[in-house]
Amino acid sequence: AQSVSQHNHHVILSEAASLELGCNYSYGGTVNLFWYVQYPGQHLQLLLKYFSGDPLVKGIKGFEAEFIKSKFSFNLRKPSVQWSDTAEYFCAVRGGYSTLTFGKGTMLLVSP
Amino acid sequence: KAGVTQTPRYLIKTRGQQVTLSCSPISGHRSVSWYQQTPGQGLQFLFEYFSETQRNKGNFPGRFSGRQFSNSRSEMNVSTLELGDSALYLCASSWRVGQEETQYFGPGTRLLVL
Numbered sequence: 001a002q003s004v005s006q007h008n009h010h011v012i013l014s015e016a017a018s019l020e021l022g023c024n025y026s027y028g029g030t031v032n033l034f035w036y037v038q039y040p041g042q043h044l045q046l047l048l049k050y051f052s053g054d055p056l057v058k059g060i061k062g063f064e065a066e067f068i069k070s071k072f073s074f075n076l077r078k079p080s081v082q083w084s085d086t087a088e089y090f091c092a093v094r095g096g097y098s099t100l101t102f103g104k105g106t107m108l109l110v111s112p
Numbered sequence: 113k114a115g116v117t118q119t120p121r122y123l124i125k126t127r128g129q130q131v132t133l134s135c136s137p138i139s140g141h142r143s144v145s146w147y148q149q150t151p152g153q154g155l156q157f158l159f160e161y162f163s164e165t166q167r168n169k170g171n172f173p174g175r176f177s178g179r180q181f182s183n184s185r186s187e188m189n190v191s192t193l194e195l196g197d198s199a200l201y202l203c204a205s206s207w208r209v210g211q212e213e214t215q216y217f218g219p220g221t222r223l224l225v226l
Contacts, residue, residue: 044217051212102155
């Protein structure tokens with residue numbers, strides 16, 4: 001069975017700091033990888049996704065993620081966070097034709 | 113295209129009652145999945161429907177059921193509600209091409225069981 005682990009439950013940063021949220025998954029075959037974001041009071045939105053090809057994927061709002069197959073990782077990065085990035089971030093994986101499995105989420109608080 | 117819509121947005125029920133939640137997928141999407149989101153457990157998969165057939169089912173008791181109609185709209189039902197069923201119920205629709213599939217989520221229905 002596939003599983004997803006997000007390294008941090010809570011992250012607090014100051015504006016302009018760099019962000020890296022860790023995500024590791026377990027699945028031996030081909031995977032689809034996703035990062036979703038849930039802003040306060042809003043619904044879950046897709047930030048970026050990886051299916052195949054270039055392991056460095058760019059998403060909306062300046063976010064990017066790198067798929068490292070050998071490490072089973074798909075870490076999310078942003079060079080300079082803003083107060084508006086305060087939200088909960090979810091990593092998700094689908095292995096083969098299975099269902100989507102989510103990590104427990106990382107709550108990011110950006111202080112102005 | 114309009115996004116995924118869910119009704120109602122908020123619901124208050126008492127223990128023992130039953131509830132039906134509705135989801136309308138993005139036009140053209142034939143797959144609908146349901147999730148339960150709680151602060152302690154995060155997002156947990158309930159079930160997935162494709163062309164009116166349940167394709168996958170999560171580890172939830174039989175009190176949780178669902179169905180999909182010919183127009184791809186989906187409903188989920190929870191019978192004999194328990195306090196622990198209080199949660200945000202999310203619906204997602206998707207379109208699969210080979211092994212590539214992206215789910216798009218609705219705003220959710222927040223259920224409070226008293």
